[in-house]
Amino acid sequence: MKTDVLIIGGGPGGSAMAMFLIREGIKPMILEQEEFPRFHIGESLTGEAGQVLRRLGFEDEMAKREYPIKHGVKVYGTTGENSWFVPVSARDKDWNLSLGHTWQVRRSNFDTMLLKEAEKRGATVMRGTATKPLLADDGAVRGVTVRWPDGKSEDIETQIVLDCSGQATFLANQRATGPKYLG
Numbered sequence: 001m002k003t004d005v006l007i008i009g010g011g012p013g014g015s016a017m018a019m020f021l022i023r024e025g026i027k028p029m030i031l032e033q034e035e036f037p038r039f040h041i042g043e044s045l046t047g048e049a050g051q052v053l054r055r056l057g058f059e060d061e062m063a064k065r066e067y068p069i070k071h072g073v074k075v076y077g078t079t080g081e082n083s084w085f086v087p088v089s090a091r092d093k094d095w096n097l098s099l100g101h102t103w104q105v106r107r108s109n110f111d112t113m114l115l116k117e118a119e120k121r122g123a124t125v126m127r128g129t130a131t132k133p134l135l136a137d138d139g140a141v142r143g144v145t146v147r148w149p150d151g152k153s154e155d156i157e158t159q160i161v162l163d164c165s166g167q168a169t170f171l172a173n174q175r176a177t178g179p180k181y182l183g
Contacts, residue, residue: 014164015114037108050102
């Protein structure tokens with residue numbers, strides 16, 4: 001099987017990445033090992049995550065779903081006596097910082113919403129588990145071997161692999177990551 005871009009992981013990072021690629025005319029494949037909805041920790045979205053959702057056109061959907069709006073967090077010291085407020089901030093296109101808001105979400109519903117929307121916008125979503133990277137002679141990742149739910153395995157070849165597997169860090173755990181680039 002071949003695809004131009006393979007995204008490992010259909011959580012918020014993988015789903016958002018797919019939608020940004022589709023916006024640029026690139027149709028990715030998302031490989032997700034779990035069935036959604038699924039339980040997951042990470043309900044408190046950052047200000048930057050809120051900005052990403054707005055850029056993808058989700059602000060009205062977030063309001064419709066009545067996710068609580070978050071303007072910041074109150075942090076307490078180790079004794080519980082001292083506290084301080086950390087506001088949610090956002091950056092504009094010129095990187096100027098301003099106050100903003102984000103949401104508190106139930107990840108099972110939120111992740112499902114994003115993955116379904118990525119598929120609706122044109123991503124191909126496949127259920128399977130990446131088991132090992134396929135490496136070119138120069139060490140570049142050129143795909144992955146996938147184990148499908150029926151137990152069969154297949155190679156997926158691609159020009160680009162994006163590891164959005166979250167804490168699983170598939171490629172890093174396989175020692176298949178290259179140099180890091182800031183950007």
